[in-house]
Amino acid sequence: MRIGQRLSLVSQRTLLCKRLTLLCIGLLMSIVVAIPKGQAQQAADATEKEIERYRAMLSDPFANPAFLNVDRGEKLWTTPRGTKNVSLQGCDLGEGPGKVDGAYAKLPRYFTDADRVMDLEQRLLWCMETVQAVDMKDVIKRRFSGPGVISDMEDLVAYVANKSSGMKFAASLAHPKEQEMHAVGEAMFYRRSAVMDFSCATCHSDDGKRIRLQGLPNLSKSGKNAQETMGSWPTYRVSQSQMRTMQHRLWDCYRQMRMPAPDYASDGITALTIFLTKQAEGGDILVPSIKR
Amino acid sequence: MTISHRTFAAAALISAALVSVASGQQTAKVAPETIAAYVKNTWKAPAEGWQARVDQDQTQRICSETRNSPGKGDFEKILAREVASVAYPADGKVLGDWKAGEAVAQIGTGGQFSDKADGPRGGNCYACHQMAAKELSFGTLGPSLLEYGKIRKYAAADAKAAYAKIYNAQSVLPCSNMPRFGHNKFLTEQQIKDVTAYLFDPESPVNKP
Numbered sequence: 001m002r003i004g005q006r007l008s009l010v011s012q013r014t015l016l017c018k019r020l021t022l023l024c025i026g027l028l029m030s031i032v033v034a035i036p037k038g039q040a041q042q043a044a045d046a047t048e049k050e051i052e053r054y055r056a057m058l059s060d061p062f063a064n065p066a067f068l069n070v071d072r073g074e075k076l077w078t079t080p081r082g083t084k085n086v087s088l089q090g091c092d093l094g095e096g097p098g099k100v101d102g103a104y105a106k107l108p109r110y111f112t113d114a115d116r117v118m119d120l121e122q123r124l125l126w127c128m129e130t131v132q133a134v135d136m137k138d139v140i141k142r143r144f145s146g147p148g149v150i151s152d153m154e155d156l157v158a159y160v161a162n163k164s165s166g167m168k169f170a171a172s173l174a175h176p177k178e179q180e181m182h183a184v185g186e187a188m189f190y191r192r193s194a195v196m197d198f199s200c201a202t203c204h205s206d207d208g209k210r211i212r213l214q215g216l217p218n219l220s221k222s223g224k225n226a227q228e229t230m231g232s233w234p235t236y237r238v239s240q241s242q243m244r245t246m247q248h249r250l251w252d253c254y255r256q257m258r259m260p261a262p263d264y265a266s267d268g269i270t271a272l273t274i275f276l277t278k279q280a281e282g283g284d285i286l287v288p289s290i291k292r
Numbered sequence: 293m294t295i296s297h298r299t300f301a302a303a304a305l306i307s308a309a310l311v312s313v314a315s316g317q318q319t320a321k322v323a324p325e326t327i328a329a330y331v332k333n334t335w336k337a338p339a340e341g342w343q344a345r346v347d348q349d350q351t352q353r354i355c356s357e358t359r360n361s362p363g364k365g366d367f368e369k370i371l372a373r374e375v376a377s378v379a380y381p382a383d384g385k386v387l388g389d390w391k392a393g394e395a396v397a398q399i400g401t402g403g404q405f406s407d408k409a410d411g412p413r414g415g416n417c418y419a420c421h422q423m424a425a426k427e428l429s430f431g432t433l434g435p436s437l438l439e440y441g442k443i444r445k446y447a448a449a450d451a452k453a454a455y456a457k458i459y460n461a462q463s464v465l466p467c468s469n470m471p472r473f474g475h476n477k478f479l480t481e482q483q484i485k486d487v488t489a490y491l492f493d494p495e496s497p498v499n500k501p
Contacts, residue, residue: 043428183321184330190359192352194345195403195478196471199356203433211419211431258403259345260338268334
């Protein structure tokens with residue numbers, strides 16, 4: 001079994017919640033105790049250490065509810081649906097119809113049949129529409145999960161991405177359209193706009209910075225930060241009690257940047273995803289992960 | 293050397309130190325029209341009043357294209373334009389209520405598509421800056437502002453400069469990462485005065501060890 005693949009743990013969820021609550025309390029207490037007044041640097045170092053410890057405890061694959069999403073995603077993938085009453089096993093994610101193993105590691109990529117570069121979400125939508133002919137309105141409406149709302153898209157992304165867990169990112173960028181999207185993604189990363197004048201780079205172009213106590217990965221350069229970030233999405237967000245995809249992360253970034261909500265599965269999001277995936281090239285994919 | 297030349301030289305040093313992407317070289321790998329088409333595709337129909345947030349003003353465009361390291365000509369143009377945009381209080385008093393300013397510094401909501409229009413709106417200063425020593429949850433994107441007023445001996449000229457910096461950070465340093473809170477009408481004049489007082493009132497926790 002590859003690292004972190006297929007660990008279904010329904011009954012541990014309640015236990016997990018209790019453990020996390022205790023962890024949080026412990027974390028807060030140790031921060032408060034560990035900080036002598038006025039020693040800002042020492043305090044910052046101690047805080048960083050504690051946050052690192054908290055993160056390490058969170059990334060326990062045996063206690064990750066997102067593996068429920070993986071299981072639901074597998075069922076969705078193999079169940080005949082839509083007016084054509086077929087499963088997604090006729091869907092080509094780039095490695096051939098029905099081939100899921102390793103497909104996510106090479107996305108986003110150019111697809112000849114659609115004559116477009118697509119990320120995983122765009123490709124899944126395309127397959128649902130053309131292969132299965134399912135009700136897309138309902139699928140889009142449930143694009144992000146919430147209290148009482150299960151998202152087929154999140155579940156399918158969890159399943160497909162998990163089938164590349166333990167592999168490395170290897171986007172090709174051989175096709176001119178992939179290269180164009182990469183260049184656009186890079187430009188959008190530095191594009192400042194809206195009432196805060198923010199771009200992605202405002203928060204993600206320096207090493208070791210934080211917003212409040214939250215560490216910020218430097219995504220302006222390739223290497224460790226980008227690899228660890230991109231290699232850990234999709235992820236179970238403890239703070240949201242839901243599994244989230246990179247699509248949702250970027251939507252949330254633009255929310256905080258005071259931009260309007262970007263359209264779901266739009267080309268700008270895919271462009272940014274190509275840019276970030278390229279920055280993470282060679283990095284290990286270990287998903288779904290679990291985060292704050 | 294004129295003042296603005298000195299400002300440019302000093303600011304260039306600062307931005308070289310602060311901006312890791314520095315060096316000003318932007319590679320024109322893709323035409324601006326192509327980028328614009330992707331942006332249009334990504335925000336096809338923003339809610340009423342929100343399209344202006346997608347579109348860039350001149351300053352945002354130049355700062356994006358040069359990755360916050362504008363050439364000398366652009367630097368001077370941005371500086372002149374942003375300096376001219378700063379509106380000081382009519383009565384000249386830049387110090388408001390530091391307690392209200394502390395709330396503005398703490399509040400991180402307002403203006404997001406998930407926020408109610410009449411909900412709390414703050415400057416979220418603590419997201420990026422250390423301010424009062426007692427507040428341990430602070431970010432590090434901006435410099436520490438510990439004892440900001442005390443260090444400056446509570447000088448009136450420095451308080452006025454701080455008001456201008458909060459109103460429009462780029463009137464001090466073109467392509468600064470800091471939002472132009474007053475210029476972009478994100479904070480009200482009163483809120484900016486209150487934050488200035490949070491920095492400059494001797495009773496403010498910012499100035500307590």
